[in-house]
Every structure is written in structure tokens, then in C-alpha cells.
Amino acid sequence: MDHLAMLARIDLTDAESEQLAGDLSVILDSLAQVREAAAEDVAPMSHPQPLSNVMRADEVRPGLTAEQALAGAPAAEDDRFLVPRILTDD
Incomplete structure (x- = not known):
């Protein structure tokens, strides 16, 4: 847990570290169950349903x-919208 806390740049008390170690153990056990259930004949996929754009x-x-495009513009110049400057030359 100390190594993970260092990687995440967080400070953990001893009590927090113990609690998170238990939580992490539960998560890893759950992942192990998923690994056991994964069928070898099923190809890995990024999404459970086929993705397609219509x-x-x-x-x-x-x-x-x-x-016509500039007809409703508050200001225009040389066939372009004229807008207030927001960036400076600094």
C-alpha cells in the first residue's frame, strides 16, 4: 500500500492503509473470478456490442x-465576422 500511495502522491495513515489494503484484496479477488470465467474461445473486445456509426x-x-451568413452578425469586415480581440501580443 505504501508503494501505491507513493505512486498516487497521497499520504495515508496506518488505519487508511490497512482499510485500503483490505479493499484492494477484495478487488483483486473479484478480478481473479472474472479471469477464471473468461472463455478462451471468446475473442477479446473493447465493447460488448458491435459499434457502428450511422x-x-x-x-x-x-x-x-x-x-447571407453575415447578415445577422453584429460586425463584419472583408466578408468575415469581426469579433473583439481576446489575446494580446504579449
Whole structure:
């Protein structure tokens, strides 16, 4: 427990260390049970269900002109949104 506490950069009292050692023992015992139940014929996987993204096909469609896009902007300059400066040259 002292080594784990050092790696985690935490200070543990002796009582906390004893309690966490018991908790860690329970966790490791649980992992051992999972290892025993794991079937060799089951391939390792990162997710229990197959993952797939439902995406539409890309297609070119007409969009807004610069004038239309900037119509509601509080300020614009050279076909671009004009926003307050937030970074300095420092």
C-alpha cells in the first residue's frame, strides 16, 4: 500500500492503509473470478456490442453566400465576422 500511495502522491495513515489494503484484496479477488470465467474461445473486445456509426453520404449542396451568413452578425469586415480581440501580443 505504501508503494501505491507513493505512486498516487497521497499520504495515508496506518488505519487508511490497512482499510485500503483490505479493499484492494477484495478487488483483486473479484478480478481473479472474472479471469477464471473468461472463455478462451471468446475473442477479446473493447465493447460488448458491435459499434457502428450511422452516417449519411456526403453530398454537395448549395450553402449561404458570405452576405447571407453575415447578415445577422453584429460586425463584419472583408466578408468575415469581426469579433473583439481576446489575446494580446504579449
